[in-house]
Amino acid sequence: MKVFMIGGTGLLGCAAAQLFIDKGHTVKSVALPPLPEGAPIPPEMELVWGNYLEMTDDEIKAMMAGCDCFVFAAGIDERVEFPAPVYSYYEKYNINPVKRLIGLAKDCGLTSSVVLGSYFAYFAKERPEMELTKKHPYIRSRIAQEEAALALADDQMSVAVLELPYIFGTQPGRKPVWVILIEQLDKMPGVTMYPKGGTAMLTVRQVAQTIVGAAEKNKGGNAYPISYYNLTWDEFLKIVHAAMGKPARKIIHIAKWMFKLFGKTMIKTYAKKNIEPGLNPVDLAEIMCMNTFMDKKWSVELGATDDDIKSAIFDSVKLSVDAFKGTRQLVDMKSE
Secondary structure (H helix, E strand, O other): OOOEEEEEOOHHHHHHHHHHHHOEEEEEEEEOOOOOOOOOOOOOOOEEEEEHHHHOOHHHHHHHOOOOEEOOOOOOOOOOOOOHHHHHHHHHHHHHHHHHHHHHHHHOOHHHEEEEHHHHHHHHOOHHHHOOHHHHHHHHHHHHHHHHHOOOOOOOOOOEEEEEEEEEEOOOOOOOOOHHHHHHHHHOOOOOOOOOEEEEEEEEEHHHHHHHHHHHHOOEEEEEEEEEEEHHHHHHHHHHHHHHOOOOOOEOOOOHHHHHHHHHHHHHHHOOOOOOOOOOOOHHHHHHOOEEEEEEEEEEOOOOOOHHHHHHHHHHHHHHHHHOOOOOOOOOOOOO
């Protein structure tokens, strides 16, 4: 199989590209420079440097020619800050590219597509009473992205959307997304104030396995809730504290009303910075104070195998601490 990928030098795309190649497939990718120093980019992967958003349809079709599968391993998540209306940026980077690129892939005769989405879409569907799409522009955008992708599935094109949770693992030279967590913890007075609850998660290697598995196995249009491990915030934070060199740091549970009060303060801070958050800080309390756990069965079906989640968290946090302190020169995550 010949794979055309957007984002093949990123954390997840690079890992998936290597696994595709290890299994005998070929990979071509469009990616934005700079390349992180020391990043294990597969030498066998054909790289085209450039911004696909600025390329014409004909330019993209020329690169897709002869390929069988399209993988969208790019876009932005809720941690990237934008002015209002933030939804327009999610349309630009997450929704519209998927519509356009899968459409072009169909025109070029490709037969399968894999889109990296978010587990917030899964919970929006599973818990309609929470009205997550009404409260959070980011979650609304992920549902829209998923619907746009699956609407293009037919007898000639299979489409898989992977609803991804928290992901841990590092890429040499690239700044982890978890620096924001270190910044938050650093502002706390010697203890960690966090709600009760927890989340689904998995490692970068396991995400790569599900990407390749979806490309090889998926038929029709399907959204897959992707997870492998479910950890409470306490279990997660103990690993975080150890990686920070503070294993004895105390965790104090905060009530939902306290989280919402803090959220109101955050809204004022965002307003002063002319930023509209993708996740409403007040309503985020409902998510953070629950167990957003998922069954690993879909990940296993797509080929995910056991991995060391504790080491993956530790390494991610350790690199995030270095980035926060400025002791490592790292390339920021980008929208590819």
